[in-house]
Amino acid sequence: xxxxxxxxxxxxxxxxxxxxxxxxxxxxxxxxxxxxxxxxxxxxxxxxxxxxxxxxxxxxxxxxxxxxxxxxxxxxxxxxxxxxxxxxxxxxxxxxxxxxxxxxxxxxxxxxxxxxxxxxxxxxxxxxxxxxxxxxxxxxxxxxxxxxxxxxxxxxxxxxxxxxxxxxxxxxxxxxxxxxxxxxxxxxxxxxxxxxxxxxxxxxxxxxxxxxxxxxxxxxxxxxxxxxxxxxxxxxxxxxxxxxxxxxxxxxxxxxxx
Amino acid sequence: xxxxxxxxxxxxxxxxxxxxxxxxxxxxxxxxxxxxxxxxxxxxxxxxxxxxxxxxxxxxxxxxxxxxxxxxxxxxxxxxxxxxxxxxxxxxxxxxxxxxxxxxxxxxxxxxxxxxxxxxxxxxxxxxxxxxxxxxxxxxxxxxxxxxxxxxxxxxxxxxxxxxxxxxxxxxxxxxxxxxxxxxxxxxxxxxxxxxxxxxxxxxxxxxxxxxxxxxxxxxxxxxxxxxxxxxxxxxxxxxxxxxxxxxxxxxxxxxxxxxxxxxxxxxxxxxxxxxxxxxxxxxxxxxxxxxxxxxxxxx
Ligand SMILES: Cc1cc2nc3c(=O)[nH]c(=O)nc-3n(C[C@H](O)[C@H](O)[C@H](O)COP(=O)(O)O)c2cc1C
Numbered sequence: 001x002x003x004x005x006x007x008x009x010x011x012x013x014x015x016x017x018x019x020x021x022x023x024x025x026x027x028x029x030x031x032x033x034x035x036x037x038x039x040x041x042x043x044x045x046x047x048x049x050x051x052x053x054x055x056x057x058x059x060x061x062x063x064x065x066x067x068x069x070x071x072x073x074x075x076x077x078x079x080x081x082x083x084x085x086x087x088x089x090x091x092x093x094x095x096x097x098x099x100x101x102x103x104x105x106x107x108x109x110x111x112x113x114x115x116x117x118x119x120x121x122x123x124x125x126x127x128x129x130x131x132x133x134x135x136x137x138x139x140x141x142x143x144x145x146x147x148x149x150x151x152x153x154x155x156x157x158x159x160x161x162x163x164x165x166x167x168x169x170x171x172x173x174x175x176x177x178x179x180x181x182x183x184x185x186x187x188x189x190x191x192x193x194x195x196x197x198x199x200x201x202x203x204x205x206x207x208x209x210x211x212x213x214x215x216x217x218x219x220x221x222x223x224x225x226x227x228x229x230x231x232x233x234x235x236x237x238x239x240x241x242x243x244x245x246x247x248x249x250x251x252x253x254x255x256x257x258x
Numbered sequence: 259x260x261x262x263x264x265x266x267x268x269x270x271x272x273x274x275x276x277x278x279x280x281x282x283x284x285x286x287x288x289x290x291x292x293x294x295x296x297x298x299x300x301x302x303x304x305x306x307x308x309x310x311x312x313x314x315x316x317x318x319x320x321x322x323x324x325x326x327x328x329x330x331x332x333x334x335x336x337x338x339x340x341x342x343x344x345x346x347x348x349x350x351x352x353x354x355x356x357x358x359x360x361x362x363x364x365x366x367x368x369x370x371x372x373x374x375x376x377x378x379x380x381x382x383x384x385x386x387x388x389x390x391x392x393x394x395x396x397x398x399x400x401x402x403x404x405x406x407x408x409x410x411x412x413x414x415x416x417x418x419x420x421x422x423x424x425x426x427x428x429x430x431x432x433x434x435x436x437x438x439x440x441x442x443x444x445x446x447x448x449x450x451x452x453x454x455x456x457x458x459x460x461x462x463x464x465x466x467x468x469x470x471x472x473x474x475x476x477x478x479x480x481x482x483x484x485x486x487x488x489x490x491x492x493x494x495x496x497x498x499x500x501x502x503x504x505x506x507x508x509x510x511x512x513x514x515x516x517x518x519x520x521x522x523x524x525x526x527x528x529x530x531x532x533x534x535x536x537x538x539x540x541x542x543x544x545x546x547x548x549x550x551x552x553x554x555x556x557x558x
C-alpha cells in the first residue's frame with residue numbers, strides 16, 4: 001500500500017452542482033495512489049478547527065495528478081472548503097482506507113448503489129470496474145448530481161424520495177421497479193440504505209460490499225475513534241470493533257453488525 | 259548541543275514523546291515519522307484483557323481542541339506484546355507502555371507481564387475520564403492513588419510514571435500522594451472532562467455524553483498544572499496538553515517538565531513530533547543553550 005502523507009494540494013476548479021453539493025478538483029501527487037472507495041482527510045485552515053474532514057474520492061486523473069472530491073456542506077469546515085477558488089491551497093491527508101475490492105466484480109452482474117452523498121465514490125469505482133454495471137442512484141429530490149458522469153460507465157437508474165425524477169423511493173425500490181439482478185453489490189450511502197442492502201444481499205445470497213461512515217479524528221488508525229461493530233473479532237483490537245478509517249471504510253456486508 | 263534528558267535513570271535522546279492513545283503503537287504513524295527520532299513512544303493504554311471501549315460517536319471537535327470518549331479500546335496484553343511491542347523493539351527509541359485497568363489486580367497483572375521485557379518505563383493511567391470503573395477513581399482520591407501506586411511499585415521492574423488527572427481540585431495533592439508512594443515520575447495532564455451538545459438534534463454529540471478534552475485549547479491549564487506540580491514534588495514530570503510546536507513544548511519545559519508529549523496535534527499534523535524535536539534544537543542554537551536540561555523549570 002502506498003505511503004500515507006500530508007500534502008498541500010492546489011485547487012484547480014470548484015463549482016456547486018446541487019443544493020449544498022460541491023464539485024472540487026485538486027492537483028496533488030496523492031492522486032496516483034488512489035484506489036476506488038478510498039478517501040482523504042481535508043484540513044480547514046482556521047486553528048480553531050483542527051481535525052481533517054474525511055471526504056471520499058469521486059474521481060482521479062492520474063496523468064494530470066488530479067483528484068476530484070464531491071462533498072456536501074455539513075458544517076463550518078466544509079463551508080470553508082466550498083469557498084475555495086482556483087489557485088487556493090488545501091492541506092490533505094491521504095490516501096486513507098481500504099477501498100472497494102474491484103476485482104470481485106470482474107465479468108459479473110453488479111449493482112453500484114449510491115445514496116445521496118454516498119454517490120461520489122461510485123464514479124471512480126465504475127471507471128475502474130470490469131463487469132455488467134447497473135448503477136442505482138438515490139436522491140432526495142430533482143437536485144441530481146453525477147448521474148451524467150456515471151452514465152458513461154454503465155446503465156444508470158435514478159430514484160428520488162419525492163418522486164420528482166425516476167422511481168419514487170430509494171435505491172431498493174429501483175431493484176423492484178425494473179426487476180434488476182446482480183451477483184455482486186458495491187454500495188455507499190446512509191445507514192438505513194446500507195442496512196436494507198445488507199438484508200437484501202443476505203436473503204438473495206449476493207456478495208455485498210458497503211462503505212461506512214463515522215466521526216473520525218486521526219484518519220490513520222491511531223485513535224480508535226471511528227470504529228464499527230463487526231461480527232467476528234477485528235484484526236486490530238480483537239474485540240469486534242474495526243477501525244473504519246483503516247480496516248474500512250469498505251466492509252463485506254456480513255462482516256459488520258449495523 | 260545536548261538534547262538528552264534523564265528520567266528515573268532512563269536516558270532519552272531528546273525530551274519529545276508521544277502522548278498515549280494518540281499515536282497507536284507507533285505503527286500507525288510510521289509512514290510519517292521516523293520513530294528513531296523520538297525520545298520515546300508512549301503506547302495506547304493496554305489492559306490485562308481486551309477492552310471493547312465505548313459506543314460511537316467517540317470523538318468530536320470543539321473550538322481549538324477535541325473531545326474523545328474512546329473508552330480505552332485495546333487488544334489486551336497478549337496481542338500487545340506479540341505484535342505492538344515486537345514492532346517497537348525494532349526502533350532505537352524508548353518504549354513506555356501505558357497501562358490501564360478496572361481493578362488494582364488488573365494493573366498488577368499487566369505490570370508483571372511486562373517485567374521481563376525491554377520496555378523502558380510504565381505509565382499508569384489512573385486518569386481516564388471515559389471509563390466508569392477503576393481508572394479515574396484511583397486518580398481522583400489521594401489515598402486511592404497512594405495505595406495503587408505503592409502496590410504497583412512493589413511489583414514493577416521498570417520505573418513507574420503515574421499519569422495524573424486534571425479533573426481534581428488540587429493536583430499537587432495528588433502529585434504528592436504519588437511521590438510519597440514511590441512513583442518515579444509523573445505525567446500530566448490527561449484530558450479535561452467536557453461535553454458537546456448538538457442543538458439541532460437536541461442530543462449529546464458523544465454516545466458517552468461526556469468526553470476528555472485535549473488539544474491547543476487546554477494548553478494554558480496544563481502549563482499551569484505542570485508549574486504548580488513542579489513546585490510541589492521532586493520527581494520528574496512529563497508535560498502534555500495541547501503541544502503542537504516547539505514553542506509549546508518549551509513552555510512546558512520552562513514550567514518544570516523534564517520531557518513533553520504530543521497528543522491530539524498528531525492528528526492535525528502527523529509530523530508534529532519530529533518538528534518539535536527540530537524546533538527545540540533551533541531554539542537552543544538561537545539562545546546558545548548547551549544542555550536542554552537548562553530549560554527545565556527555568557521560568558522566573
Ligand atoms: C483519542 C485520544 C486517546 C487517548 N487515550 C489515552 C490512553 O489510552 N491513555 C492515557 O493515559 N491517555 C490517553 N489520552 C490522553 C493523552 O495521552 C493526553 O494526556 C491528552 O490528550 C492531553 O494531550 P494533548 O492535548 O496533546 O492531546 C488520549 C487522548 C486522546 C485525544
